[in-house]
Amino acid sequence: MRFIFFSEGETQPGHTHAHRYRELIDEVILAEKVGFDAFGCSEQHFAIGTASTSAPEVIYPYMMALTSRIQFIHLITPLPKKINHALRVAERLATEDILSNGRVGLAVGRGNTTLALRAFEVDPEETKAQQMEGIEVIRRALSNDIFSFVGEHYKIPPRSLTPKHVTLPYPPIMMATSSPQSITAAAHMGIGAMMGGGYSGFASVQRSAELYDKELASAEHVYPVQAQKVAVISGGMHCADTNEEAERWAATLAHSVALSIDAYERLSKLSADYGSLGKIKNIDFKNERYLFDESGSFIVGDVETCTKQVQRFVDMGIDALALRIDGMPHKELMKSIELFGKYVIPRFKNLRSVVRTSNAILADIRAARPAHYAEREAFENAKAAAGTVDGAVRNPAASA
16 A cells, blocks of 8 residues: 555645744655655646646645655646646656656546636536547657647647656556446556545445446556556545544644535536546535545544554555545644554554564464464474384384
8 A cells, every 4th residue: 555645735724824824844855765656736727725736847846855755646627728838847857856856646536616617717527628639649649759640639740758757667657537438438548546545435446446446357458558447535534642632633624625615516517527527426425433434535533543444445445545635734644644644654654663562462372372372282292292103213223
């Protein structure tokens, strides 16, 4: 299991974006220190009351210079052509790959707010086709010295991408998915799928994971397969000293969730291709027990509770969790990152490295004693029997 720290730099009223960005830098440095595998933020434009990360390609190189191990993943880059031309995405990705020494990844999407789509004059009916062509353009540009493409939205004559990335075959690529059709498309392309995040429950995530595995196995792939199933904990992760404390702070995330619900529902009415987002209106977001325990979009609690919730994703074969750690005071976010990194992540990386209590160790020692004594008795009996046979061989007359 890989753990991705996911933030959108949510900035509280009265705060400044400048100060929030400096806090976010400290959070990423701490996340690397305590064992998170990657950091990612989404590219969100003109967001109101939530995200402030409109230019991850600028944020990342600064953070890359301050870190040495943690990976940086674009979660996600919208691929409508008027927002991000696919060739610019490929150029930026290759540049970041060089600057980070191979520590960058890309997840793409269609754009999920009317605020952004309308501002950039994007037709919602065209985002799906533009995304699919864009993925193909990016992979051709990264895979071939000389490449070209002809489609409905892109017509690119033979060109050679500059600069050349360092990761082979190229940095990992994923796609945001919200329907069986998009999960199937990701599997058929052999790229990763970001799934869940829709508050529809663990069973929904399980079905998505099973569908991805089935379609991946049955498809023939042209490019190197970069398969991975990433569950998005979009509601939020908050780890605290007690369940009560964690839930008290996590309740403040409801405002951000409500904003996303409204945005998704409005978008679902603009195009049939976004129709799956409309299902979110059926979720009771006032039911905290459902949200925290069963929605599959929150991980909230003390160390033991968070560990149990992560295990549910492990059991269904999820490869990575994108944990949204945002929307709270910086002090609380730092505490959550540290607790989760120090006491939850090691249990899924190297369980034997986790120091247990003396009582637990002594209990296991006591439980192992009967088997040890039985093994020792069997050894002594075998040794004695071997000695008797050996003596008879050396002195046949005595045995006669």
